[in-house]
Amino acid sequence: MTDTQVQATTVEPGFGDFVQLLKPRVMSLVVFTALVGLMVAPVHLYPVAAFSAILFIALGAGASGALNMWWDADIDVLMRRTKNRSIPAGRIQPGEALGLGVALSGISVVMLALATNLVAAGLLAFTIFFYAVVYSMWLKRSTPQNIVIGGAAGAFPPMIGWVAATGSVSLEACLMFALIFMWTPPHFWALALFMKEDYSNAGVPMLTVTHGRRTTRAYILIYTVLLVPFAMALGWTTIGGPVYIAVAAALNLWFVVGAVRIYRRDEVQAEADKYAVEKAFFRFSLVYLFAHFSAMLVEAVLRSMGYGV
Amino acid sequence: MSFKPEHEIHRRRFSRNLGVGLCLAAFVMLGFFLTVEKVTRGNPMNALQGKPFVAAPEAAP
Known part of the structure; x- marks a missing residue:
């Protein structure tokens, strides 16, 4: 990272500037998926321990977000989407973000171990390491497969939630991981299709920059098709059921249709309607993930009411 | 009334x-x-007292 490209702090940072370092929007997804992982597990934690588990998983995700912003400050300042973040905007010094990230990483891992168990804490520590070091420092700037492998960091929270409750990894936890892991590439590549200038300006080797948009469109379709079996398989595990299978079938069908529409388009068509299909696919991908995990939660509630299969 | 306007x-x-x-207050709480x-809902802390685990005796009916 080159500090020269980051503006010097000119204003006194408020509390909100530090909260922004933790990427609250990403954190909300982490909280939701970790909560579902915890709630659908066959073993239930006591309320304060469960609340602590979610809180410290979210805090660990926030810590890795702060470390990511510290490392990426030099490219964040070049991208329209990220140039108003606390560090590139000059409200927080990079060193402050590093300190906050390291401190919160330690607190979240230790507290998760005390509140739940060592396996969950170990997984959280690995997730922070994976996102901050493997993804941010290594993959992001060196390979167009950055988000494919880096997506693992975002896929761990439901697994950590499950392990916090049960103490071990199971098939269900692995499939929840796989669902997010396989969902990440089409989600981000759809974003990259209509945000190409940003990544190109920053020199980040996104697939759209290195292999072109035609290949990216093909990859979106391939990964969407590969995602389907993982999403559907969850329906036949102990956390699935008829509600989940019905919801997943409809969502996956629509997701594949969206990916096929993206694949069939070329840049002339996309420019003509200002990437309407790509933007719609990106928005639907958020609904897709939220609805899958909501369906798992509904199944858990039904089971607790005696309607389980 | 403040004499100096807040910056x-x-x-x-x-x-x-x-x-x-x-x-910090929330963390302490x-x-x-x-x-x-x-302490109240967890397993008996016999290990901390250097004793082997012994199940609590059943309450007399």
Whole structure:
């Protein structure tokens, strides 16, 4: 990272500037998926321990977000989407973000171990390491497969939630991981299709920059098709059921249709309607993930009411 | 009535101090309630007393 490209702090940072370092929007997804992982597990934690588990998983995700912003400050300042973040905007010094990230990483891992168990804490520590070091420092700037492998960091929270409750990894936890892991590439590549200038300006080797948009469109379709079996398989595990299978079938069908529409388009068509299909696919991908995990939660509630299969 | 108008810097500094203070207070409260839950609902802490685990005797009917 080159500090020269980051503006010097000119204003006194408020509390909100530090909260922004933790990427609250990403954190909300982490909280939701970790909560579902915890709630659908066959073993239930006591309320304060469960609340602590979610809180410290979210805090660990926030810590890795702060470390990511510290490392990426030099490219964040070049991208329209990220140039108003606390560090590139000059409200927080990079060193402050590093300190906050390291401190919160330690607190979240230790507290998760005390509140739940060592396996969950170990997984959280690995997730922070994976996102901050493997993804941010290594993959992001060196390979167009950055988000494919880096997506693992975002896929761990439901697994950590499950392990916090049960103490071990199971098939269900692995499939929840796989669902997010396989969902990440089409989600981000759809974003990259209509945000190409940003990544190109920053020199980040996104697939759209290195292999072109035609290949990216093909990859979106391939990964969407590969995602389907993982999403559907969850329906036949102990956390699935008829509600989940019905919801997943409809969502996956629509997701594949969206990916096929993206694949069939070329840049002339996309420019003509200002990437309407790509933007719609990106928005639907958020609904897709939220609805899958909501369906798992509904199944858990039904089971607790005696309607389980 | 304040004689000196509050500067933007003071407002931002106050928000930071208040935020950190509330976070610390919440952390202490969480630690307290987590401890209460672990002690009252957790497994007997025989290991901490250097004794092997012995199940609690059944209550007399």
